[in-house]
Amino acid sequence: MLEVQNLSMRFGGLLAVDEVSLDVQEHEIVSIIGPNGAGKTTVFNCMSGFYKPTGGKILFEGKEVQGKPDYKISRLGMVRTFQHVRLFSQMTVVENLLVAQHRHLNTNLISGLIKTPSYRTKEQKSLDRAAYWLDRVGLLDLANREAGNLAYGQQRRLEIARCMVTEPKLLMLDEPAAGLNPAETKELNQLIISLKEDYNVSVVLIEHDMSLVMDISDRINVINQGRPLASGTPEEIRQNDDVIKAYLGEA
Amino acid sequence: MQDLLYFSQQLINGLTIGSTYALIAIGYTMVYGIIGMINFAHGEIYMIGAYTALIAITGLAALGIAWLPLILIVALLCAMIVSSSMGWAVERVAYRPVRGRHRLIPLISAIGMSIFLQNYVHLAQGSRNIGFPALIDGGFNFGSGDGFQMSLSYMQITIFITTLICMTALSLFISRSRTGRACRAVSQDLGMASLLGIDTNRIISATFVIGAALAAVAGLLLGMYYGSVDPLFGFIAGLKAFTAAVLGGIGSIPGAMLGGLILGVAESMTSGYLSGEYKDVISFSLLILILLFKPTGLLGKPEVEKI
Amino acid sequence: MAAYNFRHALFCAIITLIISYPIIGFNLEAQGIKVTLTGADASTLTMVLLAAVIVFLFQLFRENILGALRSIPSPLPEAKKEPMAENRRAKIESWVLTGIVVLALFWPFFVSRGSVDLATLVLIYIMLALGLNVVVGLAGLLDLGYVAFYAVGAYTFALLSQYTGISFWLALPIGALLAALFGLVLGFPVLRLRGDYLAIVTLGFGEIIRILLNNWTTLTGGPNGIGGIPDPTLFGMEFGRRVKEEGNTSFHETFGIAYSGEHKVIFLYLIALVLAVFTALVIRRFMRMPVGRAWEALREDEIAARSLGLSRTAVKLSAFTIGAFFAGFAGTVFASKQGFISPESFVFLESAIILAIVVLGGMGSQIGVVLAAIAVTILPELAREFSEYRMLIFGAAMVLMMVWRPQGLMPMRRIHIELKKQE
Numbered sequence: 001m002l003e004v005q006n007l008s009m010r011f012g013g014l015l016a017v018d019e020v021s022l023d024v025q026e027h028e029i030v031s032i033i034g035p036n037g038a039g040k041t042t043v044f045n046c047m048s049g050f051y052k053p054t055g056g057k058i059l060f061e062g063k064e065v066q067g068k069p070d071y072k073i074s075r076l077g078m079v080r081t082f083q084h085v086r087l088f089s090q091m092t093v094v095e096n097l098l099v100a101q102h103r104h105l106n107t108n109l110i111s112g113l114i115k116t117p118s119y120r121t122k123e124q125k126s127l128d129r130a131a132y133w134l135d136r137v138g139l140l141d142l143a144n145r146e147a148g149n150l151a152y153g154q155q156r157r158l159e160i161a162r163c164m165v166t167e168p169k170l171l172m173l174d175e176p177a178a179g180l181n182p183a184e185t186k187e188l189n190q191l192i193i194s195l196k197e198d199y200n201v202s203v204v205l206i207e208h209d210m211s212l213v214m215d216i217s218d219r220i221n222v223i224n225q226g227r228p229l230a231s232g233t234p235e236e237i238r239q240n241d242d243v244i245k246a247y248l249g250e251a
Numbered sequence: 252m253q254d255l256l257y258f259s260q261q262l263i264n265g266l267t268i269g270s271t272y273a274l275i276a277i278g279y280t281m282v283y284g285i286i287g288m289i290n291f292a293h294g295e296i297y298m299i300g301a302y303t304a305l306i307a308i309t310g311l312a313a314l315g316i317a318w319l320p321l322i323l324i325v326a327l328l329c330a331m332i333v334s335s336s337m338g339w340a341v342e343r344v345a346y347r348p349v350r351g352r353h354r355l356i357p358l359i360s361a362i363g364m365s366i367f368l369q370n371y372v373h374l375a376q377g378s379r380n381i382g383f384p385a386l387i388d389g390g391f392n393f394g395s396g397d398g399f400q401m402s403l404s405y406m407q408i409t410i411f412i413t414t415l416i417c418m419t420a421l422s423l424f425i426s427r428s429r430t431g432r433a434c435r436a437v438s439q440d441l442g443m444a445s446l447l448g449i450d451t452n453r454i455i456s457a458t459f460v461i462g463a464a465l466a467a468v469a470g471l472l473l474g475m476y477y478g479s480v481d482p483l484f485g486f487i488a489g490l491k492a493f494t495a496a497v498l499g500g501i502g503s504i505p506g507a508m509l510g511g512l513i514l515g516v517a518e519s520m521t522s523g524y525l526s527g528e529y530k531d532v533i534s535f536s537l538l539i540l541i542l543l544f545k546p547t548g549l550l551g552k553p554e555v556e557k558i
Numbered sequence: 559m560a561a562y563n564f565r566h567a568l569f570c571a572i573i574t575l576i577i578s579y580p581i582i583g584f585n586l587e588a589q590g591i592k593v594t595l596t597g598a599d600a601s602t603l604t605m606v607l608l609a610a611v612i613v614f615l616f617q618l619f620r621e622n623i624l625g626a627l628r629s630i631p632s633p634l635p636e637a638k639k640e641p642m643a644e645n646r647r648a649k650i651e652s653w654v655l656t657g658i659v660v661l662a663l664f665w666p667f668f669v670s671r672g673s674v675d676l677a678t679l680v681l682i683y684i685m686l687a688l689g690l691n692v693v694v695g696l697a698g699l700l701d702l703g704y705v706a707f708y709a710v711g712a713y714t715f716a717l718l719s720q721y722t723g724i725s726f727w728l729a730l731p732i733g734a735l736l737a738a739l740f741g742l743v744l745g746f747p748v749l750r751l752r753g754d755y756l757a758i759v760t761l762g763f764g765e766i767i768r769i770l771l772n773n774w775t776t777l778t779g780g781p782n783g784i785g786g787i788p789d790p791t792l793f794g795m796e797f798g799r800r801v802k803e804e805g806n807t808s809f810h811e812t813f814g815i816a817y818s819g820e821h822k823v824i825f826l827y828l829i830a831l832v833l834a835v836f837t838a839l840v841i842r843r844f845m846r847m848p849v850g851r852a853w854e855a856l857r858e859d860e861i862a863a864r865s866l867g868l869s870r871t872a873v874k875l876s877a878f879t880i881g882a883f884f885a886g887f888a889g890t891v892f893a894s895k896q897g898f899i900s901p902e903s904f905v906f907l908e909s910a911i912i913l914a915i916v917v918l919g920g921m922g923s924q925i926g927v928v929l930a931a932i933a934v935t936i937l938p939e940l941a942r943e944f945s946e947y948r949m950l951i952f953g954a955a956m957v958l959m960m961v962w963r964p965q966g967l968m969p970m971r972r973i974h975i976e977l978k979k980q981e
Contacts, residue, residue: 050861069869070864070865071864071866071867071869071870072867074864079866082861082865086862086865087858087859088854088855088862088863089858089859090854090858091855091858092975094975095851095854095972095975098848098851099848099851099855100866101848102848102851102852102868103867109844109847112847112848112849113840113847127975127977129980130977131977131978131980132980134977135980140979143975143977144972144974144975162866166866
């Protein structure tokens with residue numbers, strides 16, 4: 001469903017991403033790994049429309065999306081999280097989820113002002129969806145807390161729930177396990193698998209936690225210094241000499 | 252010939268005003284370069300400089316001192332000391348406690364400070380405008396007796412020379428001195444600079460003090476040039492100088508100089524060929540157009556959004 | 559440490575003297591073209607000295623003083639109160655508010671004409687502040703030229719009544735819509751600018767509009783303004799002593815009561831009250847709708863909002879336009895109340911006052927903003943000596959609020975949403 005072909009991104013004289021290609025099929029978890037500064041997040045930023053790539057193509061369900069504005073890409077069903085959690089911290093947990101569903105709600109101002117029946121139904125539906133996902137990530141009791149007051153692990157889960165209420169086809173997770181303790185990482189592991197199995201979402205994952213990556217990925221792409229280094233199943237990657245060298249070299 | 256003289260006159264007037272805008276713009280651009288905020292109160296600091304200079308000049312006259320260089324130097328020093336202290340205090344009271352908070356907060360604090368200072372002077376000195384003595388008069392005249400006469404006054408020459416001295420001194424200070432180097436380091440990366448042991452608070456204070464001192468110089472010069480001051484004197488001039496800073500590329504010191512001169516000339520051409528009433532409209536429109544089409548200004552560096 | 563403290567305190571005290579003594583201690587007086595300098599009287603100088611001493615002592619014992627201050631519990635409502643018994647609280651609140659509005663409906667019949675007039679002004683400021691609250695408090699866009707839209711509303715009514723003889727009731731929606739249109743057209747290009755640039759550009763726009771009003775003499779009358787703006791009518795009944803327009807009747811004759819100038823003042827007050835309540839209710843609704851949540855989301859984190867499919871331009875533009883709409887509303891009422899308008903009513907200072915109201919009341923908080931509007935408008939009237947210091951105090955208050963209590967005196971309370979567990 002997603003195909004990235006020879007993606008390049010240049011900042012001034014710096015070529016941050018150089019001819020990176022990857023593809024994601026339906027019902028698949030694909031990871032992007034690589035040492036720090038390899039350009040993983042830049043790839044994400046290009047895919048989600050925050051950066052306009054300087055070269056290459058990004059096809060989502062057969063349509064070219066590179067260079068489209070970020071909010072349009074998100075509306076197509078490609079939604080992302082951020083390396084440093086980005087919540088609407090002064091809004092409550094449930095409001096965070098409602099913001100994400102604005103497209104499902106009637107945007108006509110007048111019908112909202114006078115609360116037409118169809119508006120009420122849609123509003124109730126989005127509340128129900130929010131409640132469902134809060135329950136799913138274990139935050140239902142905290143629904144009316146300010147998001148900024150949640151513990152770090154809870155914020156991470158809220159960010160994923162906020163993506164899920166938009167009913168995406170492809171979820172892009174940028175280091176979702178960063179800062180989590182082992183127990184939380186394990187929960188996250190199960191959550192991501194369940195997103196794929198139960199909700200039919202494809203996932204692209206940037207992650208440093210190798211055990212998580214190896215556990216859940218169907219395929220892995222390795223990039224190093226902006227260039228593709230290897231790609232394949234976890235087993236193939238584990239045995240790839242280039243990858244071992246890059247990682248050992250870094251360590 | 253007549254047309255050329257008229258044009259040259261507008262050019263001279265524009266460059267005169269423009270070089271003082273540049274002096275004020277330095278304060279905006281340095282502060283913005285380091286802490287990324289618009290110091291809305293900077294125009295008021297310039298106005299306070301002008302008032303202090305006027306008080307010093309009147310005081311010296313009352314004491315019977317008439318030697319012009321002494322009067323000018325004392326007035327300049329007084330203005331610079333009071334404005335710099337004010338710049339330091341403003342940063343300490345209104346900006347430092349809110350540094351790093353949501354971007355609206357320092358901005359509102361700065362606007363509050365600007366309103367406060369305007370009314371501080373208003374209450375102390377009244378709202379009427381007060382005449383500023385023309386200490387330096389006379390000049391050169393060009394052109395035939397019956398046609399248009401182009402004049403280049405000694406005051407204008409003084410403004411050019413003073414601005415030139417200040418700018419040269421500032422450039423040397425920034426490039427050569429320890430504090431200047433620290434300033435550049437802090438404006439590159441505040442966090443990293445502080446990790447490397449630079450006292451960033453001190454550098455930020457220094458930035459405010461330097462900007463305020465240059466604004467005070469502009470206050471004395473423009474006070475004499477226009478011949479009067481009032482408490483609102485700083486508001487419009489501050490906006491103009493900010494425009495100059497943005498035009499040249501905010502954060503860039505040579506940009507502020509260039510922006511000031513361009514804006515000054517654009518304004519005086521508008522007054523000279525259209526109407527004086529619309530010169531403010533021209534500079535605001537210029538500001539809006541630059542921000543819309545080239546927000547990095549003429550010499551500014553593009554910013555990459557960090558995600 | 560003690561030595562450093564002492565040096566620092568001394569330094570601060572000297573700075574205090576330097577920034578206050580020359581400006582306050584000498585008075586410049588213009589006599590003709592000659593300027594003379596007089597020293598201020600002894601009491602002023604004592605004040606300056608006292609200020610320096612206070613700064614010295616404060617800096618010297620800074621830690622102790624701040625520590626003591628922190629240990630005093632705040633008497634103001636806290637932002638993070640437990641959302642207990644939400645439904646009951648909401649019910650009580652709505653009853654209290656309805657009670658206040660009903661009281662406000664009957665109140666003008668028992669007080670002096672001057673008080674009613676002042677109350678009308680307060681209501682106009684409430685409308686303005688509620689509108690600006692959408693832009694600044696909710697959407698986080700610092701608009702320093704808000705007064706321009708107020709001017710558009712006022713001038714629309716003034717000009718239309720002058721040239722076409724339009725009535726207040728027709729001018730009200732036209733003025734508001736035209737202001738909204740201005741907001742839309744001006745907002746479109748500027749809203750992609752960053753926060754601080756936006757502030758300065760809106761300030762520039764406000765000034766441009768004022769300068770145009772001042773100089774387009776043939777249309778706007780320039781600094782002389784426009785007079786003779788008609789009063790509102792009630793179902794064709796006029797409130798003047800004599801009927802001005804064909805076909806209208808006069809209020810006092812219809813009801814067979816003696817003419818009184820107070821009728822008109824009270825009527826205007828009631829109109830302003832109804833419009834202010836309308837403004838508050840509409841904006842309250844918006845806050846609970848997707849559009850209101852989108853404003854706040856954009857204020858909180860623009861990048862995250864975009865990543866969820868919110869169009870930055872559309873969301874900001876809606877806030878800007880709706881804010882402008884209510885400013886246009888207020889402007890029409892203002893023109894009708896004054897009967898005369900000139901560019902002088904629409905200077906930057908007005909924008910600053912409205913902003914001060916929003917900041918003091920608590921950005922985003924409607925009740926806070928209403929209370930602040932009342933305080934800011936009435937206090938200077940109550941204490942005449944105070945009015946001279948009004949702007950000085952506003953400026954200082956804005957700084958102090960940002961330093962100590964950026965959420966305002968009455969912070970916005972989050973809406974409590976009841977959720978049912980889904981199977």
